Amino acid sequence: MQPHWHRVRPLAAAAASALLLGACAVGPDYVRPEVAQPAAFKEANGWKTAQPNDAALRGNWWEFYGDPLLNSLQEQVNTSNLSLAQAEAAYRQALALVQSARSEYFPTVTGEFDVTRSSSATVRNNQVTSATTSSRGVRTNYGVSLGASWEADLWGRVRRTVEANANNAQASAADLENTRLSMHAQLAQNYFQLRALDSQKALLDRTLADYERSLQLTQNQYAAGIAARADVIRAQTQLKNTQTQALDIGVQRAQLEHAIALLVGKAPAEFDIAPAPLTASVPDIPLTVPSALLERRPDIAAAERRLAAANAEIGIAKSAWFPSLGLSANVGYQNDSMSHLLTLPNRFWSIGPTLAQTLLDFGARQAQTDQAVAAYDENVALYRQTVLTGFQEVEDNLAALRILEQEAQTQGEGVQLARKSVEIATNQYKSGLVSYLDVITAQTTALDSEISAVNILNRRLAASVLLIKALGGGWHADTPNETNQSVPPTSQSAADTTSR
Secondary structure: OOOOHHHHHHHHHHHHHHHHHOOOOOOOOOOOOOOOOOOOOHHHOOOOOOOOOOOOOOOOHHHHHOOHHHHHHHHHHHHHOHHHHHHHHHHHHHHHHHHHHHHHHOOEEEEEEEEEEEEOOEEEOOEEEOHHHOHHHEEEEEEEEEEEEEEEOOOOHHHHHHHHHHHHHHHHHHHHHHHHHHHHHHHHHHHHHHHHHHHHHHHHHHHHHHHHHHHHHHHHHHHOOOOOHHHHHHHHHHHHHHHHHHHHHHHHHHHHHHHHHHHOOOOHHHOOOOOOOOOOOOOOOOOOOHHHHHHHOHHHHHHHHHHHHHHHHHHHHHHOOOOEEEEEEEEEEEEOOOOOOOOHHHEEEEEEEEEEOOOOOOOHHHHHHHHHHHHHHHHHHHHHHHHHHHHHHHHHHHHHHHHHHHHHHHHHHHHHHHHHHHHHHHHHHHOOOOOHHHHHHHHHHHHHHHHHHHHHHHHHHHHHHHHHHHOOOOOOOOOOOHHHOOOOOOOOOHHHHOOO
């Protein structure tokens, strides 16, 4: 039995019309909202940019510090960090949702094979009796069929869903890069702080050696009757206090080492960093204009992409106000004999459209639309707040680097003066001109000055890392991303001008 094509043609024409109408998409087209952007950073006055002037933050920014072990640890973050693994899995989930949404552009095709065994009732003398007592009332039916169903995207619901999911996937990609940037920055900060502790420990060890010599000096002076017993006790007290201070550094160092182990995906028991002094210097960091942060910072890019997704959700909500058109078709064979099932007389087919419209939902669609608009407004505020926070972080760390550089200069001068003071006080004590209390005061001041110098260097390095992070590291929003491909463009229609 052949299908009646004169009946099918109008349906085919309707399907073609539906495809053309599918180019429409209700809801507003996305336009990135304006944000207040200064022409230049306030704290950039007098900032020394990197040489050559066209240098830019690209890729492995931690290599600026010239520490091979730090470089090695950072590479382990890329391969073994579990926070990155979580973010990467979330990104793959977002990509899968894009593919799932795109599948709605195409019909759903199903195949079915069924075997049905049934009985029917027979009527005798106006009495209904069960036919199951006789084999003549039992019937077995076999069927095989192929079906297809498809909903025309008349009002752009599918297109807006794809748009929303694609934007969310791009936001997830930016989240992944933001997590990567944060993990690298955290590792660099922890590493420099650990090395600062190593420098302090080395400084305390040298100081302890000096204090032991000073103690021996006071004991000799006491034995010669020149110094009082109190001088010996002061020297012993100073020595013990400094030993305690040196031991206490071990607690902080162990915790930092454990934190670094976690960042590189290892158990603390399997990880060890040999002590070494802090030798890194603050690099020259290329500074971009404020507007570049919108493209360079992955957290800003993620907030902007989620804003675009929220805009598409408005279109999805608005599409619920319009009727939906579906097309379905089935073809197959059905008979009570398996051996003769696939024969022409047993064939059946059907095809037809379905037009559906919600007539009354007691405000559900309006509530969904209002929710989508409110979510968009929330994301606008979040995006602008993220941009302003980015500007603040850059300004904060520019100011920190500028001021800490001045502190480093004055502290360096203070260290030299404190060392000279210790030398003078020690010589005067040997000559009997001053008490040992003056020596202790000078030594304590010198030790505090040198520890402060190490801490200032560590703070400068931390501020430089945070500035690089605030500038977006080596990431850029125009990095190719597979979610940018095969996303159907949004068409302009009369419905697009509908106000939110």
